[in-house]
Amino acid sequence: MHPAWIEHRRSDDGELLGWILPEGDGFVAIDRLGHRRTPALEWTGAEDALEDLGLSYLADAYELRMVDGSWQRVRLTEVSTDGIRVKDEDWGDITVPQTTHTLPFPAPATLRPHGASS
The missing domain is CATH 2.30.30 (SH3 type barrels.)
Structure with a gap:
């Protein structure tokens, strides 16, 4: 895990959905496999991307x-x-x-x- 990655957890149960990586003036959503899922977005955009992705892809x-x-x-x-x-x-x-x-x-x-x- 990159030291700059910030954990993002689901608010209802605290399950780790991924990380948010500060990059330039934005933030990149990183999934549980460590893969980038978005380009640099606003903070809420990266959070929304991880929320929308969820964890079902792991199954x-x-x-x-x-x-x-x-x-x-x-x-x-x-x-x-x-x-x-x-x-x-x-x-x-x-x-x-x-x-x-x-x-x-x-x-x-x-x-x-x-x-x-x-």
């Missing part, structure tokens, strides 16, 4: 680029500034051994939303 399917260059469908299991953990998609089958991968924070370009093209 979406993602893809992780493997060493051989292929893309593996994965799910986020843990997201923090200490690192990001994902597991290979198992479609809820408890008989399949779980394969996990630990990634740095912010999330690298080798992790993308499922179906996104590079």
